[in-house]
Amino acid sequence: MSQESTGSGNVNPDIEQDLEQDLPEQIAVRLAKRERLNELGDAYPVTLPITHTIDQVRASYPDLEIDVATGDKVALAGRIVFQRNTGKLCFATLQAGSGQRIQAMLSLDKVGQERLDEWKELVDLGDHVFISGEVITSKRGELSILADEWLMAAKTIRPLPNLHNELGEEYRVRHRYVDLIVRDRAREVVQIRSKVMQSLRRTFEQEAFLEVETPMLQTIHGGASARPFKTHSNAFDTELFLRIAPELFLKRAVVGGIDRVFEINRNFRNEGADRTHSPEFAMLEAYQAYGDYNTIADLTQKLIQNAAMDVFGTHQVVLEDGEINDLGGNWPRISMYESLSEACGQTITPQTSIEDLKKLASSVEIEIEHPLAGKYVEELWEHFVKGDLVKPTFVIDFPVDTSPLTRDHRSKSGVVEKWDLYIRGYEQATGYSELVDPVIQRQRFVEQVTLAAAGDPEAMKLDEDFLKALEFGMPPSGGMGMGIDRLLMSLTGLGIRETIMFPLVK
């Protein structure tokens, strides 16, 4: 066996015995240590007599003097993230899941020669270890546990990456569990996301909304225009779609009398992925009976401002690059047509002909071919206005022909009561005064289906059951949808793949 072990000349023979030649050296060495630990005891004990968490000990001794022995005994566990072994005194830094750290000290006179030697031989960076002993401070003032006893809590087989260089982007995404161990910011983002979710739910609770869950597997995909993921049900022998939006089911709930309803759950869209798009993403949708697009805009502003305040204690959020994202105050509402007219220097109204819109579009090199005038208006608006919207802004009153689920404006012709919320130039949320007239809704769907027949793969299918629900009477309502991942991006300045703990990778 030793002649096959690829030149590991000075390795301890006990360990070398267990080397397998096709494994990386460090893994083989650690597997041998695992065997040895199992001979001595248990490399993965089911339970340990823990009395304190690292956080508790840290909190209990906020400012001890240098070189103090408290006489207090604790027993705790953590993952080793730094190790410094000397001849008769060993140091290790233990890290809790919270990221809190504490130093463990193992001295010859406390644990004895045998256990000290076993510590030096068998304990590696990354291992979970159990330490019981006295709370002290070292001669350098570091809060420490001076061990009477140590036990392996869980042996690590793979070496932890170098803590002193940044991990590569790809490694971080593919090995998020490692990223979470070694990078404080990764852990922090998970904590922020959880707190944001709690805050959103708290605000909804204050406003008397009920949280529901609606189907993700759907026989007809609707509520948005995007290409769906397809799958197949064996039991029903039928094609199913992963939902692209929960909208049509939440509206059924409102028809049923769930007057204030929201859902936070995953949507799936079979489109390109980039810094702001993920094939699966968390979506918040909310509907409020007897509200309209103004009340739902107020609610949206409140949700985001409360989240910033609850999580960061301020509306002036500091982003990854140091920039301040100012979410405070009352967010302005600007008209899409008016802001476009102002920015492009000619008056654009819902009555502007598609020929004129095409002319303007090609003059600024927007090359699209689309049958709907509204599409051109939106493209032109994005070209002329979107980039300048840094502060949170509601863009209101969209073209009717691209918004099939939205009711016509109460006084302006050719537009619908719809807004998009832009924050730092990204579309953050969208809200409507919902279309509740079943006859008009049917007409809109028929137009969409006609488009689909003309080859638009994103046009909605006719959902007869949804129309039937509307025929039972949906109260006038405001509704909104907001990307949760994008909200996290707005609050942190990170890319979407950093706000999602485990983004899809090939």
Added chain:
RNA sequence: GGGCCUCUAGCUCAGUUGGUUAGAGCAACGGACUUUUAAUCCGUGGGUCGUCGGUUCGAUCCCGACGGGGCCUACCA
């Protein structure tokens, strides 16, 4: 979908204008060390240079295909 770039040790990266034995720091292994904290000191090992094919006396390096990743672009209510 189109264009450009990239893949070297467990991790982060050098490097080879095509040439015998591909380097560094951390990590690992052997040794010394009872106050370290990116510990230090002495010594050692670790690589199919993404994969397959081509050119060549010789390829990690040049060329091609494929795979992974990134950026730009297109698409994305």
